[in-house]
Amino acid sequence: MSNDPIYSAFAEDEEMAELVEMFVEEMPDRISSLQDAWESSARNDLQNIAHQLKGSSAGYGFAAVGRSAADLEDALKDMERELASVKAEFDALLNLCSRVSA
């Protein structure tokens, strides 16, 4: 997986600059809640965080994060699937989140 930074599609948009910055600043908190939820197997929490990221990321110009979050949410909604089996989706989202930059 790449570690290159991801920049907002609205990076050049003046009215969005400050907002994007705030969104990026909050990312470490989101990442640690994701990790906490994963480590404690809190499936509902994990699904909620994924749901929130899906709803907000694209609005801040991080569409890839939003899509990845949607994949994780969908995977978690499928109750046939064990938590362990969504590891790939979880890792992909975590990777993208950690690369988000302002």
Added chain:
Amino acid sequence: MVHADRKPVLLLVDDQPAIHRLLAVKLRNEELEFLTAFTGEEALELAKEQQPSLILLDLTMPGMSGFEVLKALKENTDTMEIPVIIVSGSTDSRHKVRAFELGAMDYVCKPFDVPELRARIQSAIKLHRLMKMLEQRAQIDGLTGLWNRAYFDKRLEIELNSRRRTNRPLALVICDLDHFKLLNDNYGHPAGDTVLQGFASLLNHELRSSDVACRYGGEEFALILPETTPDEAIRACDRIRLAIDAKSWKNYEGLSATASFGLAHSDDLPVETAEEWIEAADSALYEAKRGGRNQVHAYGHGLAAGGALEIDEPPTEQAA
């Protein structure tokens, strides 16, 4: 009195601050005022108090879910008319169907396209404004522009209900133009209409914006005066009485109009029903007519103001 339009107020309900910040920026050029709530409970309270023109409602929130909020909004008569657009991350069609079944006006998926959301917001607000306008028109008297009888009946119930809770003072006045039939016969119906309109504009001028002036029917008017002491109510009636008496009617030389007033006040009226209130004000009005017209009578007190010199009516006859 009928209120003019104010800037539409939008209530945004979402548990994510990131969504609030984003919309605040993306919608800042719209002609809107914003209210924000981060929980369903907060949203219900704000909706009730502030009566927004539109609510944008998230579905997935800790505590009350968006569906629960929507249901509560639609079940409460204070908030059921406020249009709601669901803004949710869920694209599940069962969620959309449920939202519409519960009374949502529209459903927008997150991540939302900003120009599309703007257009949907404006369209919802326009529709809401039209509905309000139609509803208001159905409650307004065409000739005088005052509230009509249907509105009066509804509003009196509301005021009596709120009085039951708060015990605040309330006054009800029924007033009637004197010898109106004679006036119509002598000067014609257009003159009668002019007097009705002139009286209505005096009411608008003399009353406070919190007072409710209605055309009760024919030449009869009903005034609901909330938070008013008996003295204040009598003074208000007497101001109107003197103003109509003093008014000159251009195009109708020699025409003069007077009115009689019957007042019922909560201090003198330990009763609760609208019928009893109206009966009390009506009987005071009857006394004012019998006492010689152009005067104010208060239920339980008799003559309160005015009192013309003329004694022209045998007391047994139906006063009008």
